[in-house]
Amino acid sequence: MSRRGPLTRRDALAVLGAGAAGLLLGCGDDGPGPRPGDTLRRALADPDGDGLLDASGGIAMVDRTDLGRAGRAGDTLATVAQVTDVHVRDAQSPGRVPFLDRAGPRFGSAFRPHELLSLHVLAATVATVNAAGPDAVLITGDLIDSAQGNELAWALTLLRGGTAAPASGASGYDGVQAASIPDPFYYRPDIDAPRHPGLLRAALAPVRSAGLRAPWHAALGNHDLLVQGEIAPSPVITAVATGDELIVAPDRELLRLGDAGRLDREQLETLLRAGLPGETITVPRDPARAHVGAASLVRRLGGRGDRLDRAFAVGDDLWVVVLDLVRRDAGSGGIVGAEVLAALTAGLNAAEDRRVLVVCHQPLHDATGAEPAVALLDEDPRVVAVVAGHRHRNEITPRRTPAGGYWLISTASVVDFPQQWRMLRVRAAPRGATVLETWTVDHEGRPGDPDDLAGVARDLAFLDPQGGRPARAAGAVRHRNARLHLPARSLRAPAPRAVPPAVTADPASAGFGAGDAF
């Protein structure tokens, strides 16, 4: 209820304060050029290939008619923001394995030059999500990097609104990027080009976020639950993470051991008990680095039990089914077991005559044992798209089915270049057709601004030889900004179905070292 009446002194002060705050905010925006955001209006590009991102023109949506003719888009049924693979990281944790980068691309980006800035990137992402104003936000996994409690606490603080500092151990930076580390295979911002003197100190300062205004829902990613996204925590591994010995450069023998094949848990724990061979530095112990168990993680992400499968409505016309494909033992790839099939069946049965978005971290269709789940989706005309992350690249492919088909949408990560999130707008079209409009959005970090740490993070991510630039993770325009047309069809709910039997998972795939995509 609003109150009307004469303007009080308190009201006047509030108005003045708001005006001053607006003025200050306006001043704060007077950086070198406008802040990035919606790529429909303005995108970032490096046309001359010099490694510097510049603002360029917007990227208009292209019509994709792989599954149905382009029709007139009608009312907007729902807008959803997909934020994926943020990888909030405790860059000073002894539980990390940044040295694995030197074993080659098989391990992917174990080390990132901008890894201390993940909180800044998340805060800058939250800002542009809020500016876009979606009905809901889907965080499709790998919110954190290595299943540590402090990583989760920082991430949740920024998503909910508040201040967090990416510091663990004692004050100051103790990690592989320090200028005192004589290992030239790490990027050390104080001495390596592009030089950012003082970046390590600045990065550890508290980061403030307004928090997501829209309701948000998380899917579980392998990095949320598994150490380095690969192996379930154990007391031995947690002791390393909370301990005081950070390995900087492993002996070559250790890397050769990794080259020879995947390490299983037993081999890894044996190595850890003996102490990993190589050069180490001593860092302060920190119990906050302890790994989070599945139950605690699921609870803190808004679920119940130890799995994060769920379904919910966004508005009146969109039904979202979130699946938890994360292995509980080891391995980064997704797996579809009986629980997933049960959750999917239940979710679809509850969708009524709404359009359905299926959401998971690993691409469902590539997961082990996915066939029954895929069969369920293929038969269902209400399914609009299956949305995933994990691969750190934008890719949109049509899935043709007798029921009319749906779209498989993979979205680039927030951690690696292009550091974007995806907007999805579901619009009705005549006779049950659907137009799914999607476009990518940059976080608000300004490129080329050394004082904007989120911008610095994107600049460094762009340079990263193991990152999204060389992997062309941004993808072609048709994988980024597109109007995805689905044909006219009946959206009436089919008869409830029974849970199909699960396919036995391949145990050989459950090992350490499969890595995420790129």
Added chain:
Amino acid sequence: MRNAWAGLRARPGRAALTGAGIAAAALVLGVALTVAVGLATGFDRAATQADLPSVVARFDEEDPRDVADRVRRLPNLAAHSFRYEVTRVELRAGANRLGEGVVHVVGGGRRGYAVVAGRDVGDAAGEVVIEQGLAREWDLGPGDTLDVGEAGPAEVVGVAVAPDNVAFPLARTARVYLSEAGLLQQFPEGSRFPANLVLLWAADEERADVLLSFARQSAYGLSSVRFLTREGLRSLVEQASGIVVALLVAFAIIACALAGVLLAAGAHSEIQRRLAQLGVQRALGVTPGAVTAVAAAQGALVAAPAAAAGLLVGGLLAAGGTDAVLAALNELPPGPGARATVLAGAWGGVVALVAGSAAWPAWRAARRPPAGLLRGGDVSPPRKAARGRGGMTALGARLVTAHRARYAAVVAVLGMAAAVVLLLLALASLLERLRDDPATLGKRYSLTAALPADRADEVRALPGVAAAAPRYEQRATGASALGSPLRVIAYPGDHTIFEAPALAAGRRLAGPGEAEVGQGLADALGLRPGSTLAIQPGDGEELRFRVVGVVRALQDEGRVAYVRPDRLLAASPSLEAPLAVRLDDGADAAAVRAALARLGAEPRAVGGATGDDRGFLAVLAGLLRLVAVTVGLVCLYALVQSLALTVRERRGAVAVLRAAGADHRALRRLLFGAATAVVIPAAVVAVALEEVVLAPATARLAAGYADLPLGAGLGQAVAVSGALLGLAALASWEMARRLAREPVVTGLRETGR
């Protein structure tokens, strides 16, 4: 302009004399500019023309396909190409033979060298492109045949230049290029060659450091990785050519400045001499502006042809020597157009300088009352009567010193020119010492012996040996500036026994983990006592040292660091070190060498800072001689002008002397006295100027990171003074000869006016 032209035509002799002075100064300027511009820009020109890569990465042999994926991922990368380098290949052509040939097997992509004659290698077998130094030294060209190791005879199809090393024979190795496709035709058993070099071109050269930084971060697993940037290559080429080119360029810059001063002083004194004339013009109602304009126009009219002639001759004289130096450095000379542009700019500058230098005093003078001008003019009698002592020589001195301002100007000009000659002599002697005397580098040891470190005691026990210790040396780059090559030198104990460059700041190193760095390195990396020296040796992880001192070392342009060997050996256990051997004062070096040889060592004398290629040094000496001759001409001109003016002004007095019986010999004494009165103070000025201004300025320009002993010695000062006196005698003899030809009555008539 018409008035100016008329004024010049009225006194053609004086105009010609002025023009000769300008031409002489322009000659110096032409020589100096040609040398300075050619040498200072040679590397950049060659690098641009050769499309020199931004970064060259060397590593042990790899399959290029394995490395290509890493390379393609690098940021700011425009292009890359692989090469396979094979060293110690025997090259033969006719009677010439070289065991230090270097073959580069080139595949597709950008080359990184400029073909300056013929064409590049194609896909056909039996074709070779050779480096310019080899072509010149062995007189090879397209169409000739060169035997290239196991590849056998190949037709030379082109001659190439790449400034990534100095040219053969200044470098001991000679490089040739073969195509991979051609070799695969010749040796079909291989599918492709390995690679041990990758050339990287940055999209933005200004950000090549980013490309390099990530290239290094991506190099894990490659063995013996070394990176060289364009700037690093420039440093290496400059280090290989020694300090001489830097000295030459610095000297040329000084000579340019001198030429400018000469021109300005000449034009200024010309106006001073014409003050009375200006007074008459002003008395007749000519405005100051018109007087100034006429003076400027006269200066420009005289300077234009004279400067053109001097610059052209100077440019032509210096071009050959400069080109030879550039060729020895694998650099390219400027094209005729570029040279013409530089000389045309200089011509414009000279004309403007002369016109301005004439206009400014004319403007100042013209604004004075005409009466004052006429009082201060040449028509006024001298303020002091000459005393009658000292005979003809003293009288000559009094005549030339009568006009003090002009006298001072002549002394200054002559002193400056002589100072440059002194500088030349000091340079020559320094070059000689740099070539032969390791002490100029701060080295106190004179021999090295290839013996293991544990035999140092045996060497120390030899008669005549004062000290012996292993000397470790490793090439590295700055970890934070990979384009900055440096040399790390380590002794297990007190290194100052063997090498003691002057300490500029901080203290000497006292233990492992500490470093003394050269001023050049300190400047390049921003180091000072207390900061950390982070280096990347050729292979392996970085090393850190705490800088405790900064030294003024001449070696490698001051890019050196002295440390204890512990950390070097920990990083590179196989690092070898010959023994540095310091001899007792007065010890017989030959006897010590013989004793070392008996121990099984291979004793080697320690050299200086310059290359020892005689041809290269001969070219440099030729250039210096050329400059010396042109400066000598300036000196002679200054003397002749001074005497001519004196004679002209004192025509009447001289005529009276001749009428009173002064013969040819007396006239010579008179003029010699006048000339001596100029050259003696000029010699003093020259010595002072060289010592206080020119030597420090040249040393700073050439090598601000070290102390270059460029002060002239006593012998050199005496030699220059003697030369000046000789020139004085020559000039007085010539003037006396001319004067004797003139009828006495002409001078007497002038007196009577």
